[in-house]
Amino acid sequence: MADTLGRDFLRALFKLKSLLGSEFGKGGAGKKNHINLPEYILLREIAENAIGADTNTELADIREFLSISKAAVSQMLASLEKKGYITREVNPENRKYLIVTLTPQGRKILQDIDKVYTCRLQQIIKVMGEQNIKYMIRLINLLNAAVNILNNNMEGE
Template sequence: MDYTKLAEEFLEKMYRVNRHRSHKQINESMQGELFVLQYIALHEGDVLPSEISNKMGISSARVAATLNSLEKKGLITRRIDTSDRRRILVELTLNGKEEAEKHFQMILKNVAEMLSALGERDAKEYVRIIGRLSEITSKYHE
């Protein structure tokens, strides 16, 4: 099998998929402020900026800028850890929790609509393949 030719076809099709608005919303939720909100929301408690930096694979300065923006918008708070004053703990405000939930529901709706359009068999197969790709790529990053 010519995997290079198949890769070219894959990239072309992914480019077309990525141009659509709903897919752009999903991609945006996996980066920047929206990703940080979702990450903190999923951890249901305090998060260290270094955890966010490691998970996103970005510099601590970039995380600090994102946290500054979220704090100005009233979506997060930062406080010093009383048990280790060198650590800063980040948590969502009530507004931050509401925004994270609203955004999650919007993304969930978009993904459910796309999967529904695929049909049950193809949707399950797509999710299986994405899971397999996730396993393979995580091995490359270890």
């Protein structure tokens, strides 16, 4: 029983990972302006950033939100900057921090992807139902919490 459950669980996780990876990659892989899901989420998080604003998203918040390392965030920022979607500037009020802002091209790609995402989400909700989507979100959050607990327990050993 546990062997079958383990295989089914891994297969489901792989399908979910493949689904998430393909959604923003349709027709974009290998192109200069290709954007993956984590990059899209990062763009959304920094969309309102501005020099001197009190509400800027900090890189530590992004690392925590995406559950990725500092190096992975830096790599994503470098990729987005190379594509011309963001700029990075030292915060003049606190030189320890960077202010990451969207370029006009970054705002355009974000608007384009937002339209696709909104349309796709509405279609998925129509097929799955709102309650099932909410249930899925709860299960994913529960899985993430369980993995974090296990990882913290392993670090303490």
